[in-house]
Amino acid sequence: MRLLSDSIGRKVVMAITGLLMVLFVVGHLLGNLSIFAGADGINTYAAKLQALPLLVWATRIVMGAAVLFHLVISIQITLENNQANPTAYAVDRRLRATFAGKNMIWTGLLLGGFILFHLFHFTVRSVPGLEIVQVHDALGRADVFAMVSAAFGKLVTAAVYVIAMLMLYLHLSHGIQSTFQSLGLNNSKTMPGFAKFGGVLSVIFLLGYGAIPVAIFFGLLAK
Amino acid sequence: MSAHATEHGTMNIKLIVWRQPARDKPGRFETYEAKNITPHHSFLEMLDVVNEDLIKAGKDPIAFDHDCREGICGMCSAVVNGVPHGGQERTTLCQLHMRKFKDGDAIYLEPWRARAFPILRDLIVDRTALDKLIQVAGFVSCHTGGVPDGNAILVGKPEADYAMDAAACIGCGACVAACPNGAAMLFAGAKVAQLAELPQGQVEAPQRVAAMVKAMADQGFGNCSNHYECEAACPKGIEVKFIARLNREFTKALCQEKIGAISTTTAASGD
Ligand code: HEM
Ligand code: SF4
Ligand code: FES
Numbered sequence: 001m002r003l004l005s006d007s008i009g010r011k012v013v014m015a016i017t018g019l020l021m022v023l024f025v026v027g028h029l030l031g032n033l034s035i036f037a038g039a040d041g042i043n044t045y046a047a048k049l050q051a052l053p054l055l056v057w058a059t060r061i062v063m064g065a066a067v068l069f070h071l072v073i074s075i076q077i078t079l080e081n082n083q084a085n086p087t088a089y090a091v092d093r094r095l096r097a098t099f100a101g102k103n104m105i106w107t108g109l110l111l112g113g114f115i116l117f118h119l120f121h122f123t124v125r126s127v128p129g130l131e132i133v134q135v136h137d138a139l140g141r142a143d144v145f146a147m148v149s150a151a152f153g154k155l156v157t158a159a160v161y162v163i164a165m166l167m168l169y170l171h172l173s174h175g176i177q178s179t180f181q182s183l184g185l186n187n188s189k190t191m192p193g194f195a196k197f198g199g200v201l202s203v204i205f206l207l208g209y210g211a212i213p214v215a216i217f218f219g220l221l222a223k
Numbered sequence: 224m225s226a227h228a229t230e231h232g233t234m235n236i237k238l239i240v241w242r243q244p245a246r247d248k249p250g251r252f253e254t255y256e257a258k259n260i261t262p263h264h265s266f267l268e269m270l271d272v273v274n275e276d277l278i279k280a281g282k283d284p285i286a287f288d289h290d291c292r293e294g295i296c297g298m299c300s301a302v303v304n305g306v307p308h309g310g311q312e313r314t315t316l317c318q319l320h321m322r323k324f325k326d327g328d329a330i331y332l333e334p335w336r337a338r339a340f341p342i343l344r345d346l347i348v349d350r351t352a353l354d355k356l357i358q359v360a361g362f363v364s365c366h367t368g369g370v371p372d373g374n375a376i377l378v379g380k381p382e383a384d385y386a387m388d389a390a391a392c393i394g395c396g397a398c399v400a401a402c403p404n405g406a407a408m409l410f411a412g413a414k415v416a417q418l419a420e421l422p423q424g425q426v427e428a429p430q431r432v433a434a435m436v437k438a439m440a441d442q443g444f445g446n447c448s449n450h451y452e453c454e455a456a457c458p459k460g461i462e463v464k465f466i467a468r469l470n471r472e473f474t475k476a477l478c479q480e481k482i483g484a485i486s487t488t489t490a491a492s493g494d
Contacts, residue, residue, distance in 0.1 A: 001433045001477045001487055007446045008436055008473040077446045084445030085405035087336045090239075090252065093305030095455035097403060101448065178449040184471025187464040 010073045015182035017070040018175055022201075024063055025168070029208045036215075039145035039223050043137050046144040071112055078105045100174040107171040114164040122147070130157065145223070152216035161213040165206050172202035233259045234326035238273060240285055241333045243342050246349075250342065252331075255285075262322035266309065267292060267299060269321055285332075286345040294318040294458065297393030300400070301346045302333040307397035307456045315395065315458040335400035339407070339443040350396045352442040353410060357394075360435035361414045363423050376422050389417035391459045398453035398461070404445035409453035411435050412469035413461050419472050429476035433487035436473060 003009040031049070034041040049056060100107070117127065125132040132151065137143040152158045176198030180186045186194060215221045236257040243250025257273045264272070267289050274284035290298040299316040303309035309319045324330065332346060340348040378386075390413070398409035415432050418424030424431070447466060454463045479485045 001436075001473070001480050003477060006436050006473070006477075007440055008470055009477065011447060011470065012474055012477075077448075081404035081406075081445040081448065084338045084443060085336070085403060086338060089302055089305050089331075089333055089336060090241075091302075091305030091331045091333075094403075094450075095306065095310065095401070095452060097450035097452050101450050102403065104448070174449075181449045181463065181467050182470060184467045184469075184474055186467040188462050191464075 004073075007077075010077060011182045013069055014073055014077075015179040017066040019179050020062065020066045021070070022172065022176060022179075024059065025172075025205060029205060032212060033208060035145065035148065035212055035221070038221075039137060039143070042144050042148070043139075043141045047141045050142070067112070067115065071108075074105060074108055098174060100170045101178075104171060104174060107167045110167045111164065111171060114160075114167070117160070118164075121151070148212070149216055149221070149223075152213040155217065158213035158217040162210050165209045168209070169202045169206040172205065173199055176201055232326075233261055234321070234324070234328075236260055236269070236321075236324060237327075237329040239329060239331045240345070242283075242285070242345055243334075244344065246341050246343055250345075260321050262320065264321040265292070265317060266303070266319040266321065267317050286343075286347050288347050289317060292317040295393060297395035300335050300348065300350075300395055300397065302331075302335065302400060304331050307335065307400040308395075308458050310456075313458055313460050315393075318458075335396055337396075337399045337402070337405035337444070339405060340396060340399060348396075350394070352444070353394055353396055353399075353407065355442055356407065356411055356435060356438050357414065359438040360411075360431050361418075363418060364427060365423070378421060382420050386417045386420045389413040389420070389461070389465050392457075392461050393459055395458065397456045397458060399444065401452040401456035402445065402447075403450055403452060404448055405443075406447050406453075407439055407442075407444040408447040408466045408469060409457060409461055409463065411439055412463075412465035412467075415472055416465040416468040419468070428472060429479055429485050430487050432469065432472040432476050433480075435469075 001009065003013060031045055032042075034045040094102075121127045121130060122132070125134065130151070132147050135143045135146050137146070152161070177191075177194040178198075180190070180194045238255045238257055239252050240255060241250055242253045255273055255277070257269050258276070260269050260272065267287070270285060270287055277284045288298045288300050290296040292299070294315040294317060297315075300307070301316055303316070303319075308314060308316045309323070311319055311323060334340075334342050334346045335348045335350075336342075339352040340350055342348050392410060392413040394410065396407075396410070399405060399407050402408075415428075415435055418431060419428040449463075451463050453466075454461065476485070476487060480487055
């Protein structure tokens with residue numbers, strides 16, 4: 001039996017890497033929400049995080065591996081699935097499959113593209129045309145608040161982030177409940193509960209993350 | 224009596240049917256008129272009527288699979304307006320009745336479509352791939368001989384019910400036909416779950432699930448994306464909880480094998 005080539009082995013890997021990324025998404029959101037406490041809030045959070053290089057690098061390595069495995073396997077299985085069902089029906093009628101479920105590969109690839117963009121935008125700070133000059137606040141800390149405020153003041157940048165969060169919402173509205181089934185933790189009684197849990201969590205991500213560019217663009221965020 | 228047709232009222236239905244002379248030959252849709260159909264006709268009887276007209280006109284009748292016509296054999300198989308077996312809950316095509324339709328309706332009829340099910344003719348597909356799964360992994364090894372005493376092996380009522388629910392599968396393949404990935408996980412999951420639940424089947428559970436997953440790939444079935452279309456199309460109410468069980472059995476066996484506790488390549492692998 002092989003984890004990385006058997007059908008269900010890869011399904012388990014998709015679920016575990018997916019869940020790892022969801023965990024990261026939760027942590028990242030909790031951290032980011034400190035921006036609603038103003039410049040001091042998020043700058044303090046960022047400084048504390050930078051003081052923990054071991055945590056930062058461990059997270060980067062685990063997440064990098066998770067994204068890579070998730071990405072490669074998702075492309076593989078999507079191609080295989082298309083080959084296993086090559087002919088469409090003349091009448092395309094589905095009873096249960098959702099828009100989100102049917103478009104996992106597309107929302108996923110867009111997310112993958114967004115992750116790259118996001119890293120080059122705010123971490124490496126070298127997206128052509130969107131270069132960011134690191135400034136420091138009165139306490140000499142990296143002024144993350146100023147950086148994010150400047151970025152989301154631009155309509156295009158704010159829109160890119162909001163659209164990416166819509167993709168995340170779609171991906172996870174199918175994905176979160178799906179992991180329980182993939183890992184064999186599901187049964188007929190738990191199914192509706194998992195579906196609700198996944199739905200609620202993905203809406204929280206959409207509203208939580210989406211609120212940041214929206215609030216900044218419309219000037220609702222107090223310094 | 225439905226609102227659409229009275230006791231003696233008949234209806235005319237437009238059928239748009241996939242016609243394909245043989246495997247690997249090109250096929251196309253042909254349109255036919257089903258005339259004087261009563262609400263009491265079953266779907267297959269309606270096709271019988273159309274075929275009689277076709278034969279009288281010197282044309283080739285529509286080839287379709289059927290046998291028991293009472294919802295137990297799993298032979299009947301056609302996709303009606305995009306839904307295998309026509310979409311009435313827990314109903315095979317042979318048990319679907321024309322009272323579900325009304326005069327003037329247009330019905331698209333297509334064969335099961337999946338790589339693992341090559342079309343043999345018109346609406347008939349080759350479902351040998353499902354038989355292969357059973358040959359390779361859908362059995363319990365036992366010695367022949369005298370009939371064992373009843374109740375020699377005790378099975379609890381909940382376990383018996385669970386296994387019975389899984390065993391209700393009639394092997395029609397609608398789950399594969401409905402799956403956007405051409406996967407057979409519901410069929411395979413039902414068999415793996417049924418046997419893993421019972422004492423007689425538990426012995427070989429790890430080897431069985433390993434063989435089943437390999438056989439599905441060998442037969443050209445796809446992977447599961449948890450769309451649950453299979454459950455919605457299944458005429459026997461087989462639930463996707465059995466796919467979760469299949470995943471659980473696989474993960475358990477994989478872990479046991481990786482720590483060296485068992486081997487899934489020896490013993491009953493069906494070879
Ligand atoms: C890197 C780009 C990504 C691609 C190409 C991608 C693609 C996919 C695809 C195609 C599936 C469905 C797999 C199937 O058919 O069973 C899937 C499932 C999933 N994805 Fe992604 N995804 C990506 C990023 C992400 C991210 C960033 C997250 C989380 C924040 C995520 C979380 C999930 C989850 C939870 C599942 C469900 C796994 C399961 O069915 O058990 N994905 N992904
Ligand atoms: S699981 Fe349901 S749809 Fe699939 S073969 Fe069995 S009876 Fe038919
Ligand atoms: S003909 Fe036997 S189940 Fe329909």
